[in-house]
Ligand SMILES: Nc1ncnc2c1ncn2[C@@H]1O[C@H](COP(=O)(O)OP(=O)(O)OP(=O)(O)O)[C@@H](O)[C@H]1O
């Protein structure tokens with residue numbers, strides 16, 4: 595599209611469905627405009643101007659204000675996703691029952707864009723999958739609270755009491771998620787990563803032990 599800066603990304607059989615989801619979520623104002631698949635077979639989405647935090651994360655990502663916004667923004671996209679009537683199959687990974695909403699699937703700081711302290715977009719939607727709300731909230735809590743052991747290379751070095759308080763804050767931002775349920779989902783997500791072929795599997799395994807101790 596003329597005049598729109600674009601990003602080209604790897605695509606897969608799930609890309610048309612992911613773009614249907616992104617299109618359906620556009621009214622939230624929190625999702626880049628999907629622009630189809632290019633001649634080169636890659637996915638095209640509109641570029642979202644702003645700051646996309648990369649690891650090691652800048653300190654502002656760890657503010658309570660940012661965390662609360664992650665909760666409230668995620669609630670908006672989840673609620674909108676539930677109205678779209680999208681199919682349960684055709685995603686990159688199988689639906690996770692009971693599929694209450696379509697989850698983003700990878701809610702981490704490097705998949706968000708911010709402007710002037712405001713969360714303006716979740717990007718990188720190709721892990722989207724129908725799942726319970728906790729599937730996203732658990733992973734968001736792991737990454738953004740963060741629910742990580744002392745000395746973790748990608749975490750906020752915070753005592754357990756602060757991790758619990760920040761978990762509550764994320765849940766409050768979401769508008770009333772159950773912190774214990776979110777913690778169970780964090781364990782589920784991180785244990786799945788520990789069992790995957792990720793090069794960071796050993797790190798995830800240690801994090802899962804920490805999560806189970808919380
Ligand atoms: N729509 C977008 N608007 C602005 N920046 C983007 C957008 N899409 C990607 N980016 C930037 O490019 C970086 C890489 O994006 P992308 O998600 O495509 O790759 P990736 O994160 O390496 O892939 P994956 O997470 O699937 O391994 C993002 O972290 C972000 O900085």
Ligand SMILES: [Mg+2]
Nearest residue numbers: 704705717718
């Ligand atoms: Mg990404």
